[in-house]
Structure formats: structure tokens, C-alpha cells
Amino acid sequence: MPDSTFPTQRIAILLVEGFALMSFAAVTEPLRAANLLAGRRIYDLSFFAAGPAAPAFVNSSSAASVQVRDLRDANGPFDLALVVAGGDPVGFEDPITLQWLRRQARHGRTVGGVSGGPAILANAGVMANRRMTIHWEHAAALAERHPGLLLERTLYVVDRDRLTCAGGTAPLDMMHALIAEQHGPDFARKVSDWFMHTEVRPAGGPQRAGLAQRYGTNRPVVLSAIEAMENHIADPLPLADLAGVVGVSARQLNRQFRAGLGRSAGAFYRDLRLDKSRDLVRQTDLGLVDIALATGFASAAHFATAFKRRFGDSPSRHRLRLAKPA
Numbered sequence: 001m002p003d004s005t006f007p008t009q010r011i012a013i014l015l016v017e018g019f020a021l022m023s024f025a026a027v028t029e030p031l032r033a034a035n036l037l038a039g040r041r042i043y044d045l046s047f048f049a050a051g052p053a054a055p056a057f058v059n060s061s062s063a064a065s066v067q068v069r070d071l072r073d074a075n076g077p078f079d080l081a082l083v084v085a086g087g088d089p090v091g092f093e094d095p096i097t098l099q100w101l102r103r104q105a106r107h108g109r110t111v112g113g114v115s116g117g118p119a120i121l122a123n124a125g126v127m128a129n130r131r132m133t134i135h136w137e138h139a140a141a142l143a144e145r146h147p148g149l150l151l152e153r154t155l156y157v158v159d160r161d162r163l164t165c166a167g168g169t170a171p172l173d174m175m176h177a178l179i180a181e182q183h184g185p186d187f188a189r190k191v192s193d194w195f196m197h198t199e200v201r202p203a204g205g206p207q208r209a210g211l212a213q214r215y216g217t218n219r220p221v222v223l224s225a226i227e228a229m230e231n232h233i234a235d236p237l238p239l240a241d242l243a244g245v246v247g248v249s250a251r252q253l254n255r256q257f258r259a260g261l262g263r264s265a266g267a268f269y270r271d272l273r274l275d276k277s278r279d280l281v282r283q284t285d286l287g288l289v290d291i292a293l294a295t296g297f298a299s300a301a302h303f304a305t306a307f308k309r310r311f312g313d314s315p316s317r318h319r320l321r322l323a324k325p326a
Helices: 021-038 095-106 115-121 138-145 168-181 187-193 209-217 220-230 239-246 250-261 264-282 288-294 302-312 315-323
Strands: 009-016 043-050 057-059 066-067 080-085 109-115 156-159 162-165
Touching: 009 021, 009 115, 009 264, 021 080, 021 109, 021 162, 021 168, 021 187, 043 162, 043 264, 066 220, 080 239, 095 109, 095 115, 109 115, 115 138, 115 162, 156 168, 162 168, 168 187, 168 220, 209 220, 220 239, 220 264, 239 264, 250 264, 264 288, 264 302, 288 302, 288 315, 302 315
Parallel strands: 009 043, 009 080, 080 109, 109 162
Antiparallel strands: 057 066, 156 162
16 A cells, blocks of 8 residues: 555646657556555646647647646646657747746756656756756757756656656656655555556666666565665665665665675665766766766765775776877
8 A cells, every 4th residue: 555644746747739648648647546546646637738828738649639727827836747748849948838847946846857858848957967868859959959968868867856758658667666666666566567567667778688687686675776776866865765665674675685786785876876977977077066966975075085996096087087099
């Protein structure tokens, strides 16, 4: 059963004309099923039109339509605002929508985008120094327009209070992670089983192998914990909270990690974050302070010490060495 102490989540879905119906369904159907299986409304969904017009219905790319309200009537606060878009999201410039998203971000709300939706978040200026992904169809155009983005070719990315997803069936995986974090992995599995979604993919797929193949373990507790870690790179979960997410004690979690991977959960988590920081050092021009914050280190000095201990070089020297011609 879901966590009875967790408050009902108010979620605003912003639809752009020509949105992909599959992406929309993969976002909303798991939440509907969660309400059904919980026997109460644990997710309260509201639908709004994003764009210069305020129609009563927004049409998907397959001509199916969804009844919506005017975004100017969106009375918050919302716990999560998700933009679902197709068409030409990189060229989307509606000031009402962009201002509304900036306001949500300014007030500390979680905002996200699905399929082409992440491009609209970037246009709103709320993705600076945040890891993100987008549907491959829009990736090149988005990178050209916003060359400073930390763009990854993955299924979905959770970076603190930003959620971005490539669309298609990937929102099923992202919603599974969201429900698992809020109501536990057992309840999330019931929701996924409702849709016969038995092979839940990690955030980093499909460009990489599955977690079991990558790390050489089939221990469910370990795999669930790694998935939670990947969703909390910038805001690392304390060991007790991480153990709670996967439904075991901190001692049991460490025991499982040592048996499956030969090191504690904390050591694995630190190395995971450092590996991500090395990618940012190598692939971006982001400042080292920003990289430290993006990978969950409290200060640049702490980050530099941990980086040198793992890779044998400071992050600044590592970047300089890579920049030298062969």
C-alpha cells in the first residue's frame, strides 16, 4: 500500500498543440492507476493549454484531443508541473507559458518536460547548470540553440527539482521512479505490473546496458538503490533515507552492497557521483564550483579532494591535460 503519510501531489500537465499521445499516456496512466490501486487520490492531475491560444481542447499529433484549462487560471501551488510537447518545441516562445514556468521554478516548485517539453524548459531559462535529456529528434537543434546545456542522451534525468524525459514509453520508467520514491518500490511495482511493464529501465538507459549487466549483480535491493542514487546525483540521499526508499535498514543495505559489489552503499554512491563529475569535467565548460554542486558536493574543496583521491589528479589538472594536443 502507498505511504498514507505522504500528502496528495498536485500535478499540472501543460500540453502543447501536436504533443505525442503516447508520451502523454505514459505520464498520466501510471498516476491514474496509482490512485486506483491506492483506493484514494494520491495524485491530483490538472491539464492546461501551453501556447499563445487558450483552447478548450489541445490536439495531439494523432488528432486525439484532451480537454484543458487556460494556463492563466492555473491556481497553485503545484508540486510538479510537466510540459508535454512535440512539433517544434525548440522554437516555442509563448511568453505566458515561459513566465509561468519561471515563476514555478522561482518558488521552488518541481518542473519537468517530456518528449519535446525539455526544450521549452530550456527556453524558459530554468535548466541552467542542470543535467537534462530530450527526445533524440530535438537534441541537435536544442544543443545548437542553447550550447551550454548539460544534455544527456538518456531515458530520463532527475536533477534535484527538475525532471526531463525523452518521451515515448520512457515516462513509464520515470513515473515508476517517482512513485517508488514517494510510496515505496513495492507499490510502484504494483503500478508497473498493472501495465505489464515488467522490465523497468533505469534513468540511464537505453544507451547503456541495464543496471544488472553494468554492475554484475541481480540483487533487487542493490539495483533499486542504484536507481535511486542515479536519480539523486546533485542532492544525495542520506544512507537512512536511501535504505527507506528500498525498504530495508541501513545495515541491511550496506550488507547487500558489500556482498554484491564488494563495497559499502556509501562508497558506491560517492564513486557514482564522482564518475558523473568526471564526465562533466571532460565534456562541458562548466565551472568547477558548478560541477561540485551538480554532483552533490558541498564545496569545491571537498569535491577536488574526493576527485583527486579517486582519479589521481585534481579536476582542474584533469581538464587541462585533456585540453592539451596529443
